[in-house]
Amino acid sequence: MTTALITHSDCLQHLNPSGHPEQVARLEHIMAALEGKDLTRVDAPLAEEVHLLRAHPQSHVEAIRAAVPATGWGHLDADTYMSPGSLTAALRAAGGAVRAVDMVVAGKARNAFVACRPPGHHAEKITPMGFCLFGTVAIAAKHALEHHGLDRVAIVDFDVHHGNGTQDLCQGDPRILFCSTHQMPLFPGTGYPDETGSDGNVLNVALPDGAGSRAFRQAMEGQVLPAVDAFAPEMVFISAGFDAHQADPLAGLNLVEDDFAWATGRICDLADEHAGGRVVSCLEGGYDLSALAASAAAHVDALMARVG
Numbered sequence: 001m002t003t004a005l006i007t008h009s010d011c012l013q014h015l016n017p018s019g020h021p022e023q024v025a026r027l028e029h030i031m032a033a034l035e036g037k038d039l040t041r042v043d044a045p046l047a048e049e050v051h052l053l054r055a056h057p058q059s060h061v062e063a064i065r066a067a068v069p070a071t072g073w074g075h076l077d078a079d080t081y082m083s084p085g086s087l088t089a090a091l092r093a094a095g096g097a098v099r100a101v102d103m104v105v106a107g108k109a110r111n112a113f114v115a116c117r118p119p120g121h122h123a124e125k126i127t128p129m130g131f132c133l134f135g136t137v138a139i140a141a142k143h144a145l146e147h148h149g150l151d152r153v154a155i156v157d158f159d160v161h162h163g164n165g166t167q168d169l170c171q172g173d174p175r176i177l178f179c180s181t182h183q184m185p186l187f188p189g190t191g192y193p194d195e196t197g198s199d200g201n202v203l204n205v206a207l208p209d210g211a212g213s214r215a216f217r218q219a220m221e222g223q224v225l226p227a228v229d230a231f232a233p234e235m236v237f238i239s240a241g242f243d244a245h246q247a248d249p250l251a252g253l254n255l256v257e258d259d260f261a262w263a264t265g266r267i268c269d270l271a272d273e274h275a276g277g278r279v280v281s282c283l284e285g286g287y288d289l290s291a292l293a294a295s296a297a298a299h300v301d302a303l304m305a306r307v308g
Helices: 024-034 049-053 058-066 086-105 136-146 164-170 212-231 257-274 289-304
Strands: 003-007 040-043 111-114 153-157 176-183 202-207 236-240 279-283
Touching: 003 024, 003 086, 003 289, 024 289, 040 086, 049 058, 049 086, 049 136, 058 086, 086 111, 086 136, 086 279, 111 289, 136 153, 136 164, 136 176, 136 236, 136 279, 153 164, 153 212, 164 176, 164 202, 176 212, 202 212, 212 257, 236 257, 257 279, 257 289, 279 289
Parallel strands: 003 040, 003 111, 111 279, 153 176, 153 236, 176 202, 236 279
Antiparallel strands: none
C-alpha cells in the first residue's frame, strides 16, 4: 500500500480577491513540493448530497448553492468569498475527503492526504466562515461512521486557528473525539479549555502567541496524544493546517516544518496501535507559500514513512 494524494484542478477555480491569503497559489505550491513523490494520485470526486447532509442541514447546502455568483465575487462574511468556481471546489474538497476514507478503509492506501481548497474547519452547521464553506473533515469522519460502520474516530487539528466548525459539527457525537491545539487569543475566538462537548469528546489546548516548538510538543505529548490513546479510535483524521509556522503572516506560534512532521508521526503511532494505521489528513490553513509547501511536504513524508 502507498499514501494517497487526493486533489483536483477544480480546486484552483475557487478565486478570492487579490491580496486574500487563501489564494490559488497555496495549492500550486503544495503540488509543486509533492511532485515526484511516490504517491497514489487520485482525482477528488464531487461530494454527494448525502455526504454533506451528514454534517449540515439542507438549508445550509441550499444557501451555499444560492450564493454562487455568475461573475466576480459574492460575500459570505467579511473575509469569506465565493467565485463562480467555489462551490465545485468545495464539493471536490469534501468529496476528496470521502474518497480518502473509502480508499483507506478498503486497504487501497495506507493513509491519505487530501490537498484541496477551500479549507473546511471553520464551517459551522449553518454558518460558512473563516474561508470555509463545508466542514470537510467532519463530513469525512461522519462518513467513516455512518457508511463504513466504524464505532469511534478521532480528529486532531493542529491548525493555528481553533477548528470551531469541526467542534460545532462533532461535539454532540460521542463517537468522535475532537482535539485541537491552537493559538489564543486569535480568530475565531473559540477553543477555550472549558469547551469540552456535551459528552466530553472535545479537547481544546490553547497556546499563547510565540509559544514555539517546545510548548506545542508538550501540549501534544501531555494532553492530545493521551486523549487519543485513551479513546482508541478506529480511524484518525488530521486537520492539517500549517499556519502555526514561524513564517506565517496570520499568527505567531513559531513552529517549523519538523514540528509538523513530528506531530504527524506521533499521530500515526497511535493510528498504528488502534486503527490499523488508518489516517486521513485534510489540508486546512497555511498562508506563507514557501513555508506551506515545505511543511506540507514534511507532513506527507511522515505519512509515507508509514507505508510498509
